[in-house]
Amino acid sequence: MSTAAPITLPPSAGTRAWAWLTDQGAAIGIIVLIFVLWEVLTRALSVPVYILPTPSVIFVKIYTDLGLLMENTWATAQEVLLGFGLSVVVGIPLAVAIVYSRLFERVAFPLMVSLQTVPKVALAPILVMWFGYGILPKVLVAFLISFFPIVMNTVIGMRSTEKEMIYLVQSMGAGDLQTFVKVRLPKALPSIFGGLKVGIGQAVIGAVVGEFIAAEKGLGYLQLIAQVRLDTPLLFASVVLLSLMGVLLFNIVAWVERLVIPWHRQITEQTE
Amino acid sequence: MNVTRRGFFLSGLLAAVALSVASGPATAQAVAAKEKVQVRFTWKLKGEYAPLFVALDKGYFAAEGLDVTLAEGQGAQTVLRLIAAGTENIGYGPAVAAAQAVSQGMPVTVAALYQTKAPMGVISFPDVPLTGPKDLEGKRIGISVGETFTDMLEPFTKINNVDLSKITRIQMDNSARTSQFLSRNVDVMSVYLSNELPVLEKKTGVKFNVMRVSNHGLNLLGASYYVSSEFAKQKPEVLRKLLKATAKGYQDAMKDPKGAAQIMGKHMRVKEDPAVLVAQVRATVESTNAPAGKPVGWQEEAQWKNQLNLLMTTGAIKERKDLKLYYTNEFLK
Numbered sequence: 001m002s003t004a005a006p007i008t009l010p011p012s013a014g015t016r017a018w019a020w021l022t023d024q025g026a027a028i029g030i031i032v033l034i035f036v037l038w039e040v041l042t043r044a045l046s047v048p049v050y051i052l053p054t055p056s057v058i059f060v061k062i063y064t065d066l067g068l069l070m071e072n073t074w075a076t077a078q079e080v081l082l083g084f085g086l087s088v089v090v091g092i093p094l095a096v097a098i099v100y101s102r103l104f105e106r107v108a109f110p111l112m113v114s115l116q117t118v119p120k121v122a123l124a125p126i127l128v129m130w131f132g133y134g135i136l137p138k139v140l141v142a143f144l145i146s147f148f149p150i151v152m153n154t155v156i157g158m159r160s161t162e163k164e165m166i167y168l169v170q171s172m173g174a175g176d177l178q179t180f181v182k183v184r185l186p187k188a189l190p191s192i193f194g195g196l197k198v199g200i201g202q203a204v205i206g207a208v209v210g211e212f213i214a215a216e217k218g219l220g221y222l223q224l225i226a227q228v229r230l231d232t233p234l235l236f237a238s239v240v241l242l243s244l245m246g247v248l249l250f251n252i253v254a255w256v257e258r259l260v261i262p263w264h265r266q267i268t269e270q271t272e
Numbered sequence: 273m274n275v276t277r278r279g280f281f282l283s284g285l286l287a288a289v290a291l292s293v294a295s296g297p298a299t300a301q302a303v304a305a306k307e308k309v310q311v312r313f314t315w316k317l318k319g320e321y322a323p324l325f326v327a328l329d330k331g332y333f334a335a336e337g338l339d340v341t342l343a344e345g346q347g348a349q350t351v352l353r354l355i356a357a358g359t360e361n362i363g364y365g366p367a368v369a370a371a372q373a374v375s376q377g378m379p380v381t382v383a384a385l386y387q388t389k390a391p392m393g394v395i396s397f398p399d400v401p402l403t404g405p406k407d408l409e410g411k412r413i414g415i416s417v418g419e420t421f422t423d424m425l426e427p428f429t430k431i432n433n434v435d436l437s438k439i440t441r442i443q444m445d446n447s448a449r450t451s452q453f454l455s456r457n458v459d460v461m462s463v464y465l466s467n468e469l470p471v472l473e474k475k476t477g478v479k480f481n482v483m484r485v486s487n488h489g490l491n492l493l494g495a496s497y498y499v500s501s502e503f504a505k506q507k508p509e510v511l512r513k514l515l516k517a518t519a520k521g522y523q524d525a526m527k528d529p530k531g532a533a534q535i536m537g538k539h540m541r542v543k544e545d546p547a548v549l550v551a552q553v554r555a556t557v558e559s560t561n562a563p564a565g566k567p568v569g570w571q572e573e574a575q576w577k578n579q580l581n582l583l584m585t586t587g588a589i590k591e592r593k594d595l596k597l598y599y600t601n602e603f604l605k
Binding site: 228 | 346451541
């Protein structure tokens with residue numbers, strides 16, 4: 001006797017939108033409330049615009065200076081992406097080497113940890129002195145600040161593979177490469193993506209730190225100019241764009257994660 | 273199956289990132305016969321730099337056979353270090369910073385000096401009386417490490433018989449000084465009349481009390497060209513041409529500050545208020561070092577001696593090197 005599974009129809013667009021709204025409604029409501037309070041209070045207390053502009057002034061600034069803001073957002077985005085890309089390209093193979101070689105682990109780990117504990121804002125002026133005002137110092141700061149979480153999470157992920165699992169595939173004749181590709185790597189992917197999500201946010205911070213020290217463009221550069229010119233709306237507009245860029249990049253990584261490891265999402269949703 | 277396909281996707285993604293790292297945006301530069309020269313300012317574009325932009329805009333550099341790029345920088349110390357390291361050759365900023373760099377043994381020198389009395393001042397809100405240095409007593413001032421007036425406060429009070437212990441000095445980050453002043457958490461603040469003051473007055477609509485420090489015995493060497501000693505040895509002709517064209521830019525700006533401000537505004541990617549620019553350019557040209565019968569930017573031994581003495585008393589420099597290392601008029605001849 002077999003029982004037929006209940007037929008579920010895909011939800012209509014209207015129901016989906018409603019579901020989304022009930023899901024996110026509280027969050028959106030609070031954000032709107034904060035903006036309204038901010039607007040009302042700054043107007044009521046007549047706070048000068050150079051101390052704290054109202055949200056409406058900031059949005060108007062974003063609208064009127066959109067070209068300038070986008071140009072500088074793009075400059076920062078390039079630094080972030082290159083720095084983050086470098087972290088991935090260097091960090092993941094480095095993590096693999098650490099997992100597979102005890103000697104390498106002993107050599108690389110102390111170096112990495114000591115590098116990690118140095119505030120990157122202290123390294124940035126040195127990098128600028130060596131590499132000048134181009135894109136390279138910013139990319140390197142973004143890289144230095146974002147590669148540690150990527151390496152650490154990859155190492156933890158790869159070490160989390162159960163020994164039994166490895167023995168099992170080895171007993172079935174799998175070589176080192178096959179064990180890596182079929183067991184260790186897939187097992188480590190959720191953890192790797194955890195590291196990438198932390199890393200992308202760090203890369204944004206790194207690029208801006210680099211721009212604060214020496215830059216001719218970028219959102220950090222724009223912030224400095226806005227600050228010396230007392231153009232507080234532009235200062236806030238840069239922060240808004242920076243934050244939007246960070247959220248967007250984070251979501252891109254999360255989206256790639258869902259594409260690459262759909263099973264992980266199912267597991268986490270089941271446990272929720 | 274799924275796992276490997278996704279795995280491929282991941283490696284594809286990594287490869288794409290790697291490729292984008294490797295290729296980057298290629299900037300093809302047109303081949304020009306003119307000598308390429310880059311001048312690195314010590315700060316973001318502002319009205320003080322207008323004379324150089326006049327020279328650029330009116331083709332004075334080009335007429336000398338130079339293809340000049342005027343680039344923004346971030347702080348005199350960084351620019352001087354880049355020049356000392358050989359990453360860059362020419363900078364434009366306060367000569368005081370160069371004096372410190374030379375004293376530390378950096379291979380840089382000042383090739384022209386455009387301000388012998390930097391237009392620095394101390395300001396207060398109209399309701400806070402500030403007519404002379406003595407008024408500083410009993411006031412709160414924001415100070416920050418590395419900021420010029422912070423370093424000069426002690427000699428300034430000494431010259432003017434002011435009791436330093438009666439001034440409340442509040443240590444803060446340089447970027448916080450303006451906001452602390454505007455929120456009235458400090459009473460007085462030091463500014464450059466050719467830079468921050470016009471911005472502050474425009475944004476707040478307040479006409480501040482201004483005490484110009486050079487009226488009270490504190491003369492600081494201001495805007496100047498820094499050059500690497502190596503470059504000066506290798507390409508003296510280039511420097512001569514650069515200074516000649518810059519002098520023409522200065523002369524034009526002195527004759528027509530408004531026109532110079534307009535030209536400056538044209539070259540700013542982040543636009544500045546035209547009225548602010550005009551005020552900045554005016555304050556700049558009023559303090560320009562254009563001695564009669566000498567080229568604009570000409571330096572006198574006495575000026576440098578006094579400056580180094582002052583810096584020695586403040587402790588800003590520890591060692592006084594041979595005067596010839598600090599400056600040269602060689603390229604103005």
